[in-house]
Amino acid sequence: MPFDTTYHIITSAKDTLLSIHPGGQDTDMYLDVSGLPKDVQEAISSNNTVIVSNKYIEPTPREKFISAIPFLLIFFGFIVYMLLRVRWRISDTGGIDSDTGSDAAAAETTAAPGQLTYYGDELTFTDLEIVAVLHKRFPYYNKLSNADKTRFTSRLQQFMASKIFKIHDKAGYKEMPILISAAAVQLTFGLEKFLLPNFRFIHVFPQEFIRAQEGYNFLEGNVSGHAINLSWKHFLEGYSIGDDGQNVGLHELAHALYYQNFITEENVDANFRDTFDAFNNYGNKVFNQESLPGNDLYSDYALKNFQEFWAESAEIFFEKPVVLKSTYPELYESLKNIFNQDPAANA
Numbered sequence: 001m002p003f004d005t006t007y008h009i010i011t012s013a014k015d016t017l018l019s020i021h022p023g024g025q026d027t028d029m030y031l032d033v034s035g036l037p038k039d040v041q042e043a044i045s046s047n048n049t050v051i052v053s054n055k056y057i058e059p060t061p062r063e064k065f066i067s068a069i070p071f072l073l074i075f076f077g078f079i080v081y082m083l084l085r086v087r088w089r090i091s092d093t094g095g096i097d098s099d100t101g102s103d104a105a106a107a108e109t110t111a112a113p114g115q116l117t118y119y120g121d122e123l124t125f126t127d128l129e130i131v132a133v134l135h136k137r138f139p140y141y142n143k144l145s146n147a148d149k150t151r152f153t154s155r156l157q158q159f160m161a162s163k164i165f166k167i168h169d170k171a172g173y174k175e176m177p178i179l180i181s182a183a184a185v186q187l188t189f190g191l192e193k194f195l196l197p198n199f200r201f202i203h204v205f206p207q208e209f210i211r212a213q214e215g216y217n218f219l220e221g222n223v224s225g226h227a228i229n230l231s232w233k234h235f236l237e238g239y240s241i242g243d244d245g246q247n248v249g250l251h252e253l254a255h256a257l258y259y260q261n262f263i264t265e266e267n268v269d270a271n272f273r274d275t276f277d278a279f280n281n282y283g284n285k286v287f288n289q290e291s292l293p294g295n296d297l298y299s300d301y302a303l304k305n306f307q308e309f310w311a312e313s314a315e316i317f318f319e320k321p322v323v324l325k326s327t328y329p330e331l332y333e334s335l336k337n338i339f340n341q342d343p344a345a346n347a
Helices: 038-044 061-086 127-139 146-161 173-188 233-239 250-265 268-291 308-320 321-327 329-339
Strands: 003-009 015-022 029-030 050-055 096-102 116-119 162-169 203-204 210-211 218-221 219-225 225-233
Touching: 096 203, 127 146, 127 173, 127 233, 146 173, 162 173, 173 203, 173 233, 173 250, 173 308, 219 250, 225 233, 225 250, 233 250, 250 268, 250 308, 268 308, 268 329, 308 321, 308 329, 321 329
Parallel strands: 003 029, 162 203, 203 225
Antiparallel strands: 003 015, 015 050, 096 219, 116 162, 210 218, 219 225
């Protein structure tokens, strides 16, 4: 049986036109003539509306209170929600972004039911646990000297403690904060400033995630506002195949590193800033050369714009250093100075 909406239409003489409007909500509405909806005006003269005339009866206080209960619940629910939002550990997103796998803006990072939150400063992994994960899944760490391994794990602990990890899944693993922090330390191991404080939040999705702006697009990674967003599936693939020049973790962290030093201009690493001009100089030449047929060290996506070229250069520098050095020696030298590392020497 369809619901009806009953409109009590109050005239100036305090009479009432009772208009029963089929197909609406099962409720009563008291309206002044001046506030009568247009469709009700039309329906009054149609065969689908029953009209009776009776004296206006003022609702009792109890009736008014009962009718107001849904609105009161919504109001108090909203107040509680806003109070929860002001907690310092609630996610903060928005602002400039860069992505992998799409042409446009920010990734949709609204948490699905079952999202897990790991506060890095509350994680209590021992050095043995961290080393076990790195030894198994992080080749970069295994090539370091003993002294550098100690320094690496120390930086990893500091980076991890400064972040909040949002796992958009029902299950999370200790490898997630450990390996993502390790990727950040790998990229910045030769720099003085390595915490990337602008990016307090790291969102981890089980696989490709959807950006819901300007149509739906699937992303493997994206940097937006104060958040770094990663597909865990593609992050692991980046380190399981370590010589193809494709590593979404390094790619998005390279975007974040650039943003931290050149956009926020806070916690700036002087070496990174001072040596980037050389990369711009040689990078522009390589960017144009790679656009010509027969040059395929870089992907088509890297040639989309110079920011994507920069991020993929970081991937290739760490994953195909010997090839990059032999193909574009000046570009390799500029990246070696930027990162203060020489991966070709250890390849």
